Amino acid sequence: MIKRFLRWMPSFWALLFLAVPVMGVATFVLADHYNIWLPRDVSEHGRTIDQLFFFILYLTGIVFIVTEVVLFYFAWKYDAKHNSKPVEFSHGSHSLEVVWTILPAVTLLFIAIYQMDAWAAAKMRPPEIPFTCEVTGRQFNWDFRYPGPDNVLYTPDDIVRTDGNLYLPYGEEVLLKITSADVLHSFFLPNLRLKQDVIPGMDQKMWFRATDGGSFDIVCAELCGWGHYKMKGRIHLLKPEQFAAKLEELRQEQNTMRVAEAK
Numbered sequence: 001m002i003k004r005f006l007r008w009m010p011s012f013w014a015l016l017f018l019a020v021p022v023m024g025v026a027t028f029v030l031a032d033h034y035n036i037w038l039p040r041d042v043s044e045h046g047r048t049i050d051q052l053f054f055f056i057l058y059l060t061g062i063v064f065i066v067t068e069v070v071l072f073y074f075a076w077k078y079d080a081k082h083n084s085k086p087v088e089f090s091h092g093s094h095s096l097e098v099v100w101t102i103l104p105a106v107t108l109l110f111i112a113i114y115q116m117d118a119w120a121a122a123k124m125r126p127p128e129i130p131f132t133c134e135v136t137g138r139q140f141n142w143d144f145r146y147p148g149p150d151n152v153l154y155t156p157d158d159i160v161r162t163d164g165n166l167y168l169p170y171g172e173e174v175l176l177k178i179t180s181a182d183v184l185h186s187f188f189l190p191n192l193r194l195k196q197d198v199i200p201g202m203d204q205k206m207w208f209r210a211t212d213g214g215s216f217d218i219v220c221a222e223l224c225g226w227g228h229y230k231m232k233g234r235i236h237l238l239k240p241e242q243f244a245a246k247l248e249e250l251r252q253e254q255n256t257m258r259v260a261e262a263k
Contacts, residue, residue, distance in 0.1 A: 013075070014072055014075040014076040014079070015076075017071070017072055017075055018068070018069075018072040020068075021064065021065065021068035025061065025064075025065065028057075028061070038050060038053075039190045039191050039216075040191055040216075041191065041192075041193060042170070042191050042192060042210050042211055042212045042214065042216070042237065043191070043192040043193055043194070043208050043209065043210055043211060044208070044209040044210075044211055045118070045121060045122060045193065045208065045209075046192065046193040048118045048121070049118060049122075049193040050193070052114070052115050052118055055114070056111060059107070059111075122194070126175060126205045126207050127173045127175055127207055129173055129175050130147065130151045130152070130175070131147065131153055131175050131176065131177045132146075132168060132169075132174045132175050132176060133145065133146050133147075133166065133168065133174075133176055133177070134146075134153055134176070134177040134178075134179065135166070135176050135177065135178050135179070135187055135198075135206075136179050136180065136181050137178075137179075137180045137181065137182075137185035137187060137198040137220065137224075137231075138180070138181035138182050139182055139183060139224060139225050139227060139231070140220075140224070140225065140227035140228065140230055140231040141162060141164060141231065141233075142164055142166070142187070142218055142220075142231070142232075142233045143160070143161065143162045143181075144160070144161045144162075144165075144166050145158050145159070145160050145161075146158065146159040146160075146161075146247060146250070148251070153177070157251075159247060159250050159251050159254055160254070161250065164218070164232070164233030164234065165233060165234050165236060166218060166233060166234070166235045166236065167235075167236045167238060167243060167246045167247070167250075168210070168235065168236070168237055168238070168243065169210075169237070169238055169239065169240045169242075169243035170209075170210035170211065170212060170213050170237040170238065170239070171209070171210070171211070171239070171240065172209065172240060173207065173208075173209050174207060174208055174209065174210070175205060175206075175207045176205065176206040176207065177203060177204075177205060178196055178198050178203070178204045178205065178206050179198065179202070179203050179204070180198040180199060180200045180201075180202075181200070182200060183200065183224050183225065184197065184198065184199060184200065184222055184224060185197075185198040185220050185222050185224050185231070186198060186220055186221035186222035187206065187218070187220070187221075188218070188219045188220065188221040189208075189216070189217075189218060189235060190216070190217060190219070191214075191216040191217070191235075192208050192210065192216075192235075194206060194208055195221055197222060198222075210237045212237070213237045213238060213239065214236075214237055215234050215235070215236045215237075216234065216235050216237070217232060217233075217234065217235075218232060218233035218234060218235050219231070219232050220232070
């Protein structure tokens with residue numbers, strides 16, 4: 001029995017080697033099927049980002065599966081116990097090497113061209129509207145500044161919040177001004193499929209149109225110091241009329257605090 005098991009051991013390790021990619025692929029398939037993978041998308045452009053993501057995933061997944069099957073086949077067929085013949089080194093085929101160098105290059109070029117419109121829409125075509133809010137990253141918090149009734153930032157009627165809660169309208173274009181007060185951060189809105197590095201001394205823009213309301217996570221996706229893990233907040237997407245009412249509430253609260261401080 002033991003001898004039979006030892007004779008079967010090479011096949012066992014080959015099967016174990018095959019089980020890893022099989023379980024990995026099954027995990028990805030089931031996660032997508034049960035909707036426990038990507039967070040809920042509430043942005044107009046999110047579908048484009050997700051389609052691009054899955055296209056690249058399926059493309060690389062096919063290559064991964066083929067590669068793993070070939071590796072399993074050779075591990076199974078040419079184990080040491082059943083092949084006593086010495087290994088012979090072969091340089092291989094120069095033509096084949098050229099082919100498998102050109103194919104990945106062409107594939108990468110195709111992906112670069114395929115995603116150009118998505119990149120331009122998310123990074124190069126901001127709407128020509130006033131800023132809805134300014135987002136400032138600092139160790140280890142997100143601060144928000146809303147323009148007042150004059151619709152202009154950096155005037156006395158601005159509303160400044162440091163509680164990590166960002167209120168924005170859904171169903172209409174939103175334009176954010178992104179900046180950093182100290183070190184490199186990354187403003188990440190998973191449910192809106194947006195992420196932007198926040199660089200000290202550089203004002204950047206982020207824009208989107210949310211399609212649904214709710215409260216979602218804001219996280220920092222760039223290691224920014226010992227408190228990076230707690231640099232998070234919440235984005236609250238409201239109907240336009242609710243957003244206007246919320247801004248008025250925040251304005252009144254801020255004015256009350258100013259009066260209290262003056263006393």
